[in-house]
């Protein structure tokens with residue numbers, strides 16, 4: 001399991017929230033940036049703050065990011081995540097102050113030295129629409145040098161008939177995803193082609209009891225809500241996908257996955273909006289590592305092994 005420092009860019013969102021909880025068991029999280037996605041950016045930032053407070057990680061700063069995609073109007077997913085973004089859970093954390101459309105070097109506080117500096121880059125994990133990352137690549141000449149790896153939950157392996165054709169993160173902001181594939185280096189893509197193979201049985205939610213303390217109580221309430229609304233997404237009516245936790249597993253336990261390297265572009269318009277394609281030969285793009293397979297049993301064992309951190 002990698003021990004490098006990490007930065008999370010996310011749109012909590014219930015599966016983002018669990019991804020943050022799991023990441024906190026082994027990745028020294030330097031910061032979290034929020035993006036508009038499942039709910040508006042004010043709420044995604046507040047929800048990230050809430051989860052970090054529940055984890056007693058008050059020292060990890062949260063930065064509100066882009067409040068809308070680069071080009072398209074915002075799309076949200078309250079039907080899966082509830083109006084608050086955390087299902088029935090009402091955050092006690094205050095709203096996070098700060099600009100809604102940032103430039104990384106100001107609001108992200110990317111340090112000139114130490115973890116996250118160009119000299120000691122860290123892992124970037126993105127589990128929402130990729131608007132913040134695209135803004136970084138488009139506005140900061142050395143943005144890519146801050147990251148030893150960029151892992152994104154986005155899209156589906158080209159050519160694979162994914163149950164959900166247009167994955168939410170890439171559909172919301174296909175232009176941003178295309179910028180990341182064009183400008184990013186050492187980018188890893190975890191798509192719903194693997195996330196929807198690594199389903200969690202609904203009965204697993206019952207494991208989250210008071211034994212896991214207040215984070216257990218939070219996750220039990222939020223995941224029961226999310227599981228009931230996303231059950232069947234991966235083809236099993238008694239199980240549900242936790243897409244963003246899969247992206248964190250790709251950083252903490254990459255051996256659970258098989259990977260293929262290919263240059264990627266994104267369909268930005270029309271009926272195929274959000275589809276990932278192999279870049280045409282006449283375009284020069286860096287190779288992207290995209291997950292092709294996952295050890296689903298190993299992934300489920302990974303989650304509960306990491307959750308032991310919180311078990312009383």
Ligand code: RIB
Pocket residue numbers: 011013014015016037038127128129153167168169192243244
């Ligand atoms: O399509 C799944 C993705 O969209 C996940 O990141 C989920 O949180 C939503 O943002």
Ligand code: CA
Pocket residue numbers: 010011012013015016037038127128129244
């Ligand atoms: Ca998400």
